[in-house]
Amino acid sequence: MTAVAANLKNPPSSFPEGELLFNQVRDIVRDKLAPLTVKIDEGYYPAEVLRALGEAGVFRQHLASQNGHGEFDINAALKAMDIVSQECMSTGFMVWAQNVVAWYVEMSDNDYLKQTLLPKLARGEALGGTALSNPMKYLAGIEPLLVSAVETADGFILNGTLPWVSNLGPDHWFGSIFKVSGDKPRDVMAMVNTSWPGMELKQLAKFCGMEGTGTYALFFKDVFVPKNHVLGDPLIPYIKKMKAGFVLLQTGMATGLIEGCIKLCEDVELKLGHVNCYLDDRPDELREELEDAREVISSLGEDIFNQDAEFMRSVLEARLLGSELSLRAANSAMLHTGANGYLHDAPAQRKLREAYFVAIVTPATKHLRKEIEAMAAL
Amino acid sequence: MICGWIYDETKGDPDSGIAPGTRFEDIPEDWSCPLCGVTKADFITMEEYAAQRASSGPKSRPRRARGQVGGEDAVVIVGSGIAGWTAAEQLRAQDADRLITLITADDGCVYPKPSLSMAIGQGRSADDLIEQSGPDKAEALGVTLQANTRVLGIKPKDKRLMTTKGKVTYGDLVLALGASQRRLAFEGDAADQILRVNDLTSYRKMREKLSSGPQHVTLIGAGLIGVEFAEDLHAGGHRVTLLDLGQQLLGRLAPLPIARRLLASLRQHGTEFLPGVSLAALDTDGNRLRATLNDGESLTTDLVISAVGLVPNTDLAKKAGLNVNRGIVANADNMRTSDPHIYAIGDCVEVDGRSYFYIEPIRRQAATVAAALIGKHRPFAHLPMAIRIKTPSLPINICPPDQSVADFGDWHVHTPAEVSDDDKGTCRMDFLVRNQLVGYALTGRCTPQSEHLHRIVIESLFAATTAA
Numbered sequence: 001m002t003a004v005a006a007n008l009k010n011p012p013s014s015f016p017e018g019e020l021l022f023n024q025v026r027d028i029v030r031d032k033l034a035p036l037t038v039k040i041d042e043g044y045y046p047a048e049v050l051r052a053l054g055e056a057g058v059f060r061q062h063l064a065s066q067n068g069h070g071e072f073d074i075n076a077a078l079k080a081m082d083i084v085s086q087e088c089m090s091t092g093f094m095v096w097a098q099n100v101v102a103w104y105v106e107m108s109d110n111d112y113l114k115q116t117l118l119p120k121l122a123r124g125e126a127l128g129g130t131a132l133s134n135p136m137k138y139l140a141g142i143e144p145l146l147v148s149a150v151e152t153a154d155g156f157i158l159n160g161t162l163p164w165v166s167n168l169g170p171d172h173w174f175g176s177i178f179k180v181s182g183d184k185p186r187d188v189m190a191m192v193n194t195s196w197p198g199m200e201l202k203q204l205a206k207f208c209g210m211e212g213t214g215t216y217a218l219f220f221k222d223v224f225v226p227k228n229h230v231l232g233d234p235l236i237p238y239i240k241k242m243k244a245g246f247v248l249l250q251t252g253m254a255t256g257l258i259e260g261c262i263k264l265c266e267d268v269e270l271k272l273g274h275v276n277c278y279l280d281d282r283p284d285e286l287r288e289e290l291e292d293a294r295e296v297i298s299s300l301g302e303d304i305f306n307q308d309a310e311f312m313r314s315v316l317e318a319r320l321l322g323s324e325l326s327l328r329a330a331n332s333a334m335l336h337t338g339a340n341g342y343l344h345d346a347p348a349q350r351k352l353r354e355a356y357f358v359a360i361v362t363p364a365t366k367h368l369r370k371e372i373e374a375m376a377a378l
Numbered sequence: 379m380i381c382g383w384i385y386d387e388t389k390g391d392p393d394s395g396i397a398p399g400t401r402f403e404d405i406p407e408d409w410s411c412p413l414c415g416v417t418k419a420d421f422i423t424m425e426e427y428a429a430q431r432a433s434s435g436p437k438s439r440p441r442r443a444r445g446q447v448g449g450e451d452a453v454v455i456v457g458s459g460i461a462g463w464t465a466a467e468q469l470r471a472q473d474a475d476r477l478i479t480l481i482t483a484d485d486g487c488v489y490p491k492p493s494l495s496m497a498i499g500q501g502r503s504a505d506d507l508i509e510q511s512g513p514d515k516a517e518a519l520g521v522t523l524q525a526n527t528r529v530l531g532i533k534p535k536d537k538r539l540m541t542t543k544g545k546v547t548y549g550d551l552v553l554a555l556g557a558s559q560r561r562l563a564f565e566g567d568a569a570d571q572i573l574r575v576n577d578l579t580s581y582r583k584m585r586e587k588l589s590s591g592p593q594h595v596t597l598i599g600a601g602l603i604g605v606e607f608a609e610d611l612h613a614g615g616h617r618v619t620l621l622d623l624g625q626q627l628l629g630r631l632a633p634l635p636i637a638r639r640l641l642a643s644l645r646q647h648g649t650e651f652l653p654g655v656s657l658a659a660l661d662t663d664g665n666r667l668r669a670t671l672n673d674g675e676s677l678t679t680d681l682v683i684s685a686v687g688l689v690p691n692t693d694l695a696k697k698a699g700l701n702v703n704r705g706i707v708a709n710a711d712n713m714r715t716s717d718p719h720i721y722a723i724g725d726c727v728e729v730d731g732r733s734y735f736y737i738e739p740i741r742r743q744a745a746t747v748a749a750a751l752i753g754k755h756r757p758f759a760h761l762p763m764a765i766r767i768k769t770p771s772l773p774i775n776i777c778p779p780d781q782s783v784a785d786f787g788d789w790h791v792h793t794p795a796e797v798s799d800d801d802k803g804t805c806r807m808d809f810l811v812r813n814q815l816v817g818y819a820l821t822g823r824c825t826p827q828s829e830h831l832h833r834i835v836i837e838s839l840f841a842a843t844t845a846a
Contacts, residue, residue, distance in 0.1 A: 278436075
């Protein structure tokens with residue numbers, strides 16, 4: 001009995017898991033994130049929130065090497081992202097970006113990065129972005145690769161541009177795919193730091209929302225990337241291994257956003273139910289669909305290394321469903337809340353913009369449909 | 379309360395100098411709504427408001443404004459192949475008012491699937507094969523078409539589907555999910571480029587890859603689809619190598635003498651057949667592909683098509699907990715699955731242990747399901763399959779012996795091939811069980827006998843069943 005009691009006082013893992021973790025995430029969302037949501041939408045980068053989430057263990061759930069229980073718990077990572085996105089999807093998006101940067105290293109064979117950088121990413125001490133928007137579109141045959149490289153004995157020298165990479169700032173990390181010319185032409189992926197010589201971040205565009213996501217255009221001028229930072233070479237087998245996780249992890253943003261939209265509809269039920277009942281996509285209907293979607297996503301999350309083409313198609317479809325439902329739920333939140341949802345700082349109109357983001361961010365709805373159609377022929 | 383703004387005592391109205399925590403009755407009378415300007419006297423409690431508004435609400439849930447996809451009274455058909463559309467047609471013909479929704483992963487267009495393996499020689503593109511667009515067909519039948527939508531899951535208990543566009547409820551569900559070409563795993567950096575042609579989308583892709591002029595095509599699998607493609611690709615000006623792990627063409631379908639005749643005629647126009655061989659790896663080799671075979675040999679090719687057999691698409695049914703064997707198990711009486719509101723027809727289904735990958739039985743299954751949906755009884759009968767193999771250099775008609783008798787008889791030459799040059803392919807073989815004709819294979823000038831022989835086979839099968 002004493003042994004059990006002692007264990008309860010000093011749990012073997014120093015990281016909270018399961019409901020304990022999710023409650024801690026809810027506390028961070030309520031105390032630290034919620035007061036900043038509007039500011040983040042307008043341009044404030046909430047580094048302190050991300051670090052608090054990192055300390056709580058949000059970025060390590062899917063990393064078997066870092067989470068203390070040796071499993072790739074995609075579903076726990078998704079649920080934490082879901083809880084964050086219910087309040088602020090900008091932050092949910094950055095949770096995804098951070099999760100994926102860590103995923104890059106976890107899925108690679110690079111022991112050096114696994115020992116040096118990965119623990120910091122998993123704790124949120126080091127932050128980073130995915131930077132794979134252009135490469136993902138390149139691999140789907142949508143646009144050319146925008147970064148090129150020359151190989152040297154101990155590394156690569158990069159030149160080019162990446163538009164719109166998020167969760168960046170000084171001394172942040174991102175994964176870059178570049179086209180190597182020379183004797184052995186190929187595509188390679190490596191980890192790059194924004195503060196390395198030759199890197200420049202420029203905030204060129206102003207978006208209609210989600211401005212606090214640390215989104216920049218990246219300029220590479222003779223940036224030297226040492227070979228001990230390579231993630232994937234050859235690239236394709238590496239991408240195949242990590243792609244399902246990359247895409248499926250995004251669905252946590254969508255489910256959280258949809259949940260947030262449903263709550264907005266429910267909140268005005270007492271006041272407006274007598275007339276909102278004339279609307280399509282009522283909160284109870286949306287909730288049924290959300291729970292179905294979560295069920296589909298969670299069954300995929302348990303099988304993340306399945307290499308079957310059918311499985312990848314299901315992941316893309318789940319991601320597509322996330323976009324479609326997000327748009328409907330946000331539209332519904334607008335119609336249910338009426339003019340109050342149209343006020344300048346109202347959550348409903350912010351969620352509407354967030355929903356478009358879900359449908360536009362890579363892989364976008366059109367990109368997903370293109371990939372799914374291409375798979376139909378294989 | 380004109381604009382709907384709610385005074386929350388915990389938040390107060392700091393912009394008007396009302397501190398958080400101020401009770402509503404303690405607010406000065408001249409205070410007004412910060413949003414619309416009405417005065418304190420116009421405010422009522424939430425409870426009063428809700429009661430007031432609720433009394434003006436409707437008694438039951440209003441109808442949806444948006445066009446309905448599916449619905450509690452609707453028949454929802456999943457799949458727009460021949461099975462799916464035929465079921466819609468048959469049901470509409472017998473019930474003018476039934477709500478029907480057809481959900482399909484592609485655009486729903488109507489095309490004759492058997493043409494996929496004879497259209498290259500005819501110079502027909504994918505678009506040429508389309509008989510009617512999905513929306514046109516749907517309009518003609520009065521069916522709601524939900525195209526480009528994949529079904530992710532079925533909830534039989536709640537009678538609803540999860541799709542990539544959200545949920546769809548159904549009264550009755552008809553699964554016409556089709557089958558897929560079996561996917562074999564191959565090594566090599568170009569293994570992903572191997573095509574499996576089983577629908578218009580993949581046919582279109584094949585035509586794109588062949589569009590740059592005559593090429594060399596490697597076909598994995600020398601079954602029905604394999605030999606038909608071999609002939610058709612040749613007719614389109616391409617060179618073909620056929621691989622098969624078996625020793626003959628049409629291994630599970632045709633007797634050896636017939637297969638030999640077909641091989642002779644394929645060889646005559648340059649098609650190569652490698653028996654006992656399959657692909658091991660496919661790699662890029664400059665602009666072309668290098669196919670490494672499992673006997674260690676290799677060949678340079680431009681396109682690899684895999685046709686090693688159809689596998690019923692059963693994943694959805696399996697996940698939904700339906701009874702699934704090789705195919706989705708359905709009852710011949712009404713094509714109903716193990717769920718009382720879910721039916722299955724076509725390539726995805728299994729009836730009494732048999733799959734039916736041919737058009738004629740699929741149409742009859744669609745008629746059975748349509749009858750069941752309007753409360754009529756029109757059971758699906760198992761009939762011996764009369765198959766016409768579309769190999770113009772040597773036309774073949776085959777009625778393979780049914781699996782229940784295949785082990786009890788043998789092929790016998792009825793009319794041997796003649797040796798004259800203009801008629802070398804003519805041959806008739808019979809499959810006899812205790813001197814009863816239960817199957818046949820015809821080539822050349824014997825093929826017109828097919829109809830007559832098919833009737834005899836049906837009669838002997840019928841006699842056998844009644845005797846048992």
